[in-house]
Amino acid sequence: MSELLDLATSIAREAGELAARRRREGVQVADTKSTIVDVVTEADREVERLIRERLAAARPQDGILGEEGGGTSGTSGLTWVVDPIDGTTNYLYGIPHYAVSIAVVEGEPDPQTWADAVGVVHNPASGELFAASRGGGATLDGTPIRVAGPVPFGQALIGTGFAYDSVMRGIQGGIVTRLLPQVRDIRRQGTASLDLAFVACGRLNAFYERTLSPWDHAAGAIIAREAGAVVKGRGEAAPGRDLVLAAHPELAVQLEAELVLYGVAEPPVPR
Numbered sequence: 001m002s003e004l005l006d007l008a009t010s011i012a013r014e015a016g017e018l019a020a021r022r023r024r025e026g027v028q029v030a031d032t033k034s035t036i037v038d039v040v041t042e043a044d045r046e047v048e049r050l051i052r053e054r055l056a057a058a059r060p061q062d063g064i065l066g067e068e069g070g071g072t073s074g075t076s077g078l079t080w081v082v083d084p085i086d087g088t089t090n091y092l093y094g095i096p097h098y099a100v101s102i103a104v105v106e107g108e109p110d111p112q113t114w115a116d117a118v119g120v121v122h123n124p125a126s127g128e129l130f131a132a133s134r135g136g137g138a139t140l141d142g143t144p145i146r147v148a149g150p151v152p153f154g155q156a157l158i159g160t161g162f163a164y165d166s167v168m169r170g171i172q173g174g175i176v177t178r179l180l181p182q183v184r185d186i187r188r189q190g191t192a193s194l195d196l197a198f199v200a201c202g203r204l205n206a207f208y209e210r211t212l213s214p215w216d217h218a219a220g221a222i223i224a225r226e227a228g229a230v231v232k233g234r235g236e237a238a239p240g241r242d243l244v245l246a247a248h249p250e251l252a253v254q255l256e257a258e259l260v261l262y263g264v265a266e267p268p269v270p271r
Contacts, residue, residue, distance in 0.1 A: 014054070016123075027041050043085060051066070052064060052082075055080055062074040062079065081219070099122060112233075116225065118131075118132070130145075132225075146202070148202035153258075156205040158179070192207075196244075209243075216244075220246075230246065230247060
């Protein structure tokens with residue numbers, strides 16, 4: 001496990017250096033994906049190519065699931081789940097809140113069935129690196145971190161995010177409108193992996209979002225769990241496209257109950 005964590009950390013730092021350098025040189029949209037607001041830059045593609053090259057050289061037997069390059073199968077039972085630049089819109093606009101997210105999971109590359117192994121989330125703009133391995137705890141720049149203790153629901157600072165689909169955005173906006181008067185405040189920072197890491201270190205009391213892809217939450221979920229947070233999906237499900245929720249165990253129960261009242265429990269997000 002420590003070898004996997006060391007490798008993930010090393011690659012994340014190298015990938016982060018490349019992303020930051022390309023950001024300084026200037027960034028342009030290379031393409032759009034699901035909708036006109038779902039952008040990809042050439043830097044996203046270049047950073048993922050670098051990560052894939054390093055993994056192919058060091059761990060040719062492992063599988064890889066990346067946001068830009070899709071999935072390749074392996075023979076080891078391990079899969080690397082990679083988001084080369086999480087928070088691409090922040091990155092495009094020069095907002096210093098984006099991340100290289102790298103996870104290692106055991107089993108098929110499906111968040112409903114895989115088992116946590118290693119997670120690393122690195123923000124090149126701040127230099128911060130969050131890391132965790134199963135059973136080994138979570139750290140920020142090498143210092144152990146823990147989720148914030150339980151707080152009354154009305155004192156919770158909660159992070160969330162919005163989908164690319166305009167209809168789902170409208171639904172999510174309605175949920176925020178109903179939730180906001182019930183809590184201390186809400187943050188929408190645009191980088192799910194860092195939101196989960198912020199739950200892990202106590203900068204947020206909780207985080208929830210729908211429509212996330214596996215690479216958006218794989219590494220951050222491992223870090224949050226190892227820091228003592230509950231990370232779950234709808235009901236008894238594991239985190240997935242329908243819902244990712246992370247918080248101290250006591251707060252997680254309260255937040256999920258509120259979201260159920262607001263209709264998050266149904267309907268499922270279309271695949």
